[in-house]
Amino acid sequence: MTTPMNPGMGRGRGGQTPGLPTPPTGWVVGSYPTYAQAQAAVDHLADEEFPVHEVTIVGVDLMQVERVTGRLTWPKVLVGGLATGAWLGLFVGLLLGIFTQPMWGVVLTGVVAGSVFGVVSTSLSYAATRGKRDFASTSQLVAGRYDVLCEPSSAEKVRDELTRFGMS
Numbered sequence: 001m002t003t004p005m006n007p008g009m010g011r012g013r014g015g016q017t018p019g020l021p022t023p024p025t026g027w028v029v030g031s032y033p034t035y036a037q038a039q040a041a042v043d044h045l046a047d048e049e050f051p052v053h054e055v056t057i058v059g060v061d062l063m064q065v066e067r068v069t070g071r072l073t074w075p076k077v078l079v080g081g082l083a084t085g086a087w088l089g090l091f092v093g094l095l096l097g098i099f100t101q102p103m104w105g106v107v108l109t110g111v112v113a114g115s116v117f118g119v120v121s122t123s124l125s126y127a128a129t130r131g132k133r134d135f136a137s138t139s140q141l142v143a144g145r146y147d148v149l150c151e152p153s154s155a156e157k158v159r160d161e162l163t164r165f166g167m168s
Helices: 035-047 074-097 103-129 152-164
Strands: 027-032 055-071 135-150
Touching: 027 035, 027 152, 035 055, 035 135, 035 152, 074 103, 135 152
Parallel strands: none
Antiparallel strands: 027 135, 055 135
């Protein structure tokens, strides 16, 4: 991809264009199996008044994990659609009810219309899968390990501090 800018114009730290994804820079000062441990290490550095603005936590060996939360059946799909639609209808009904009298009529209409919409939309969506995905799940992006990187000017001091407190 080309850009009409001059190569040096509008660049941020390290010659990178601000706002665009860039690889992290720095030296690895610690490696941790969980994000919580990497976060605790950086928090410790902040407590000790190290220049944490020079530190980056990098997830390495990324993987997408899909955790199955349960089996889907027609009753579950219909009840879920009904509940979701009713909440949406209640919200819209309350918003519109502020400007109309009597308020209860608009709210009731919103709940009924939202419920119908929720049941129809979830039914169509579930029917379209034709039994190929009869389960519910959540997805998240996780890393195999989390490296803490630091700019070279402070890396040795940061590594020594993490080692001194058994956090490297």
